[in-house]
Amino acid sequence: MYPYLLRGLTIQYPNHVWGIDITYVRLKRSWLYLVALIDWCSRYVISWELDQTFEMDFVIEAVQRALSQGKPVILNSDQGSHFTSPKYINLLKQNEVNISMDGKGRALDNIITERLWRTIKYEEIYLKEYNSLREARQEIRNYFAFYNQKRLHQSLNYQTPEFVYYS
Template identity: 50%
Template sequence: MIQVWSTDITYVPMKRGFLYLVAVMDWYSRYVLSWQLSNSLGIDFCLEALEKAFQHGNPEIFNTDRGAQFTARKFVAKLQERNIRVSMDGKGRALDNIFIERLWRDVKYNQIYIYNNKDGKSLYEGLKQYFLLHNERKPHSSLNYRTPAQVYFEILEK
């Protein structure tokens, strides 16, 4: 049974400004279900990430912060159409979404800050490799030294 997914956006510093990265993650397994990169903070890239995540099924609960993209009627409606309960973090409480905040720290310190991405394309390719590594090859101590993919797909088999 898939219980809780969460999403968040992080800013990625580039030579000229920022790009924006959104991810949808399964809390229990830490499996990154989907992610999208955008040059604007509009809602569209968040909706695209949500639709891609739905290819994995539906959670019981979907947790977000109170960002404009996630409180937008269009975003909330997508969840409600699937009878998914919406959970929003307390105002100013990043630790309510600790798993995805930890993901952002790891992404930034193990990918973004190490590799000087000259443009969006090189950033995208680096992130694609990073999330593959995160899901398929990186064991987590909190998962009994299994990878997020091993744990996530075990859940689906039950």
């Protein structure tokens, strides 16, 4: 396990700290798994992926896509199996990203990422009943575009994540 590096840290600029987490998305007859990486300074969703299996590949794809756009100083996660796997750890080490992990049972250590889940669930996922992976992927893609480009955040002085991230 890796230590929690964010206690007492003031996040000062985009790509200083990213968070990553996985949540569930309900289909009519099954579940999907959604992983997202979010910049903690700007709340910008850098990358995400949706899959029908809980295999490692969708997490690695999302991280690789994010790293192709930028590199955080620190990437924070929980201690889940995806984030403690050698494949994930090695990818971050190869890219010289400092690894931070929440304390056991301390979801509040990853509060910005958890807040993203609450937002997308109440503004998108819980309002719809997706019939397929394809439909869910399209609707979630549309939501994240709205979230990054148009949704104003009080914590960002009523600016969008995209504006703050690229400023």
